[in-house]
Amino acid sequence: MKQFFLTLAGVFAGLVLFVILVPVALIGLAAAGSSSPTTAPGTVLELDLREGLTDQPPTNPFASFGGAQLSVLEVVDALDRAEDDRNVKAVLIRLPEMGMTPAAADEVRQAIRRFRAAGKPVIAHSQGFLPVGAVLSSYMVGAAASELWMQETSGFQATGFSADEIFLGDAFRRYGVTADFEQRYEYKNAVNVYTENDFTPAHREAMLSWMRSLYDQALAAAASDRRMPPAALTELIEGGPYPADRAAALKLIDKVGQVEEAEAEILRRAGNGAKLVPLREYVSGHGLQTGSGADAIAIVQAEGTIVTGRDSGGGFGSGTMIYSDDMAKAIYEAIANRAVKAIVVRVSSPGGSPDASEQILAAIRAARAAGKPVVISMGAYAASGGYWISSEASAIVAQPSTLTGSIGVFGGKFVLSEALGRFGVDIRALSVGGEYADAFSPVTRFDGTDRTAFATSIDRTYDQFISRVATGRNLPEARVREIARGRVWTGAQARELGLVDELGGLHEAIAQARALAEIEESASVRLIRYPAEKSPFEALSAAFGVSAEGARAMATVGTIMSDPEAQALITRARTEQLRARGGVVLADQPLR
Structure with a gap:
């Protein structure tokens, strides 16, 4: 029975692919394959x-x-x-x-x-x-x-x-909700x-x-x-x-x-x-410009909240997350590409997980250790975790009005037991193990022991943030503590404080990367974007849980099935099969 439903689901997905998405995918492939469009x-x-x-x-x-x-x-x-x-x-x-x-x-x-x-x-x-x-x-x-x-x-x-x-x-x-946070x-x-x-x-x-x-x-x-x-x-x-x-x-x-x-x-x-x-x-x-030349500069995209893990690719939207596995992989791929002489990371992020941010920063350190300069190009904002991943780059370029810094940490929970109790909803907690096991239960506030442990973890993360900024920006740790404390600065202010090197956009960041990689101004340079744009087949694969090859095969079958000559051949074959079994067929018509 389980297999029946799985098969039914597969048939439904196939129909969607054939009837709706395959034509779109084929059009996309045709557009992608067109050469040198003219204006x-x-x-x-x-x-x-x-x-x-x-x-x-x-x-x-x-x-x-x-x-x-x-x-x-x-x-x-x-x-x-x-x-x-x-x-x-x-x-x-x-x-x-x-x-x-x-x-x-x-x-x-x-x-x-x-x-x-x-x-x-x-x-x-x-x-x-x-x-x-x-x-x-x-x-x-x-x-x-x-x-x-x-x-x-x-x-x-x-x-x-x-x-x-x-x-x-x-x-x-008023409504009995307690916001229990450390900042x-x-x-x-x-x-x-x-x-x-x-x-x-x-x-x-x-x-x-x-x-x-x-x-x-x-x-x-x-x-x-x-x-x-x-x-x-x-x-x-x-x-x-x-x-x-x-x-x-x-x-x-x-x-x-x-x-x-x-x-x-x-x-x-x-x-x-x-x-x-x-x-x-x-x-x-026309697509995005890629340029030409033996030497290349990698452009790594990073927009959204920073989280651990990887993008499952289950939908058709653009997404608003920076997944640490995916971004680190993109940077490591750029490191492995011998043609890439420098990396520009475009960051537009309000922050997110310190652990995810550290994973990405480790990849940036690896790029620099491999002799490939890393230049950060800050977009709308690169604050908190967005600045964490930027802190140890070779250079940071921000717009005058980029919101950046916010070198600080916060965390906590909402206590909901009183609020829900007013509606007759009771929350009860059980736990086994150490005293900290139920620290984030929404039933009660942090008690003395829990708060001490949690505050210690917040302090540790804050100290780690300070250390990375001090190291990356070549600033005394005491100076970083003065200008940190969770404060947001504009790019113009951040440059005055030593948190940013240059004002400008991606254009200026690429120029900075060329200079750091010692690529001659007259030399042509390719731009390679990471992660690469998915093909329509890869997008279908991610959305429906089939391999890209399978999606391509289904698309091919779908194309054949929509061809009038193919339909006629199939109809004739089915007709002869029925006649061979003794059936009376009045005309070669499509079977309904």
């Missing part, structure tokens, strides 16, 4: 930032199902490629009404400036800047364009940066939302510090691109909000008009026959 003359790329950006492209070919977001690296790579593509004449940018991730805005702005330096125009169009979050980052990107347009009915309401925090301390106390130290504020009803002095100090840093950097960048003194732009910004026509009169924007008018203008500048092409199509048609 139509007079192409104007349209970059719509209203859809949001991830930091890195997915390695799963099915992640684009449902319209997955473009990544910062794809946008930057496409704009860099378009600089030298003589068929790409200009770019139109649709700006988000709300904020962008500041570090993503930094990297996109830098790519826009390089594109414009190639003599190609960029028009950015906005349907308003709302007073929400990091909206000045959106304005900063628009300010980097050749012209910044705004719709007539829209408002220029970008007057600063804002951030909100929801505190659950009073609610938890190292006062700036490690993640637990405050569960224990407090307002910002602690340290929490307020740290947040205002990095928010002010982001604000000042966005204003300085926008002022430079708008060719205004920073003080003058600051005064104008803080004097808002303004309607669109007033913003134009104050030189905060260049023109007032509908997006269709901006489209017509950028097409006019591109010349006769110009056509708008979504940047997503340009990315999918």
Whole structure:
């Protein structure tokens, strides 16, 4: 019976493969196999930032199902490629009404400036800047364009940066939930939302510090691109909000008009026959640049929360985890590749497991021991565990607005017995073994012995973190303890503190890797990405638990079965078989 159900499940999976996924896989393979796609003359790329950006492209070919977001690296790579593509004449940018991730805005702005330096125009169009979050980052990107347009009915309401925090301390106390945590130290504020009803002095100090840093950097960048003194732009910004026509009169924007008018203008500048092409199509048609040459630089992707283990690959999404087994394997593969002379690790992570972080850091140490420099390129954030894995790299490159540091540790549990008891739900705990066996039971708070043991483990992890930063950054341990304590810094602040070497994005990190590997500037270099993008067959294999060869075989069978001539041959064979058994067959029809 068990085998019957397994067979039934296999048949169902096969039908899904044949009817739905195989055609998609074959189309994907055909697209991947196409050689050297060309761009139509007079192409104007349209970059719509209203859809949001991830930091890195997915390695799963099915992640684009449902319209997955473009990544910062794809946008930057496409704009860099378009600089030298003589068929790409200009770019139109649709700006988000709300904020962008500041570090993503930094990297996109830098790519826009390089594109414009190639003599190609960029028009950015906005349907308003709302007073929400990091909206000045959106304005900063628009300010980097050749012209910044705004719709007539829209408002220029970008007057600063804002951030909100929801505190659950009073609610938890009211409903009988106890947040029992240890944190190292006062700036490690993640637990405050569960224990407090307002910002602690340290929490307020740290947040205002990095928010002010982001604000000042966005204003300085926008002022430079708008060719205004920073003080003058600051005064104008803080004097808002303004309607669109007033913003134009104050030189905060260049023109007032509908997006269709901006489209017509950028097409006019591109010349006769110009056509708008979504940047997503340009990315999918060309893929990421790989370059050429005997020497190679590995690009290792790492985005999301850091956890132990490996990605099972059971779904079609892009995933938001950094699995320590997978990332360490990618680094070791780059070490084993003789062509790879240096490794760039792109990190965008808020942190995660110290044990997973240490496994990844060990692989980075192994790369350096093998004579291969490792350069960290920090994305939106590389905090806590994200900084742990970065700490002993050969060099660290971060955007001015990357959130990094947070050299600290926290841990604990929620005690739920009282809260659930109010609804008639009782929790009872049993344990055998040592006293610490039930330390993380949600029934009671840590007792004296449990708390001592747990606090000791938190202290040990914090000391290990401090040691790795002191070693990797060549700083006295006492100095690291001063600037750690769980505090978050921007990339600009971190450089001043010695936690970051250079400001910039992946472009600058690759240049740093070339220099450390002593590759001549005139030499061509290949970029090899790890982990490699899965083929459609490998993605199907992971999703359905069959081998890649099996998925390929099923796809082949599915293709044959869908061929009309093959169907006719099968039908005739079945017909002759029935006739041989004495059956009366009136016509050679498909059996139903």
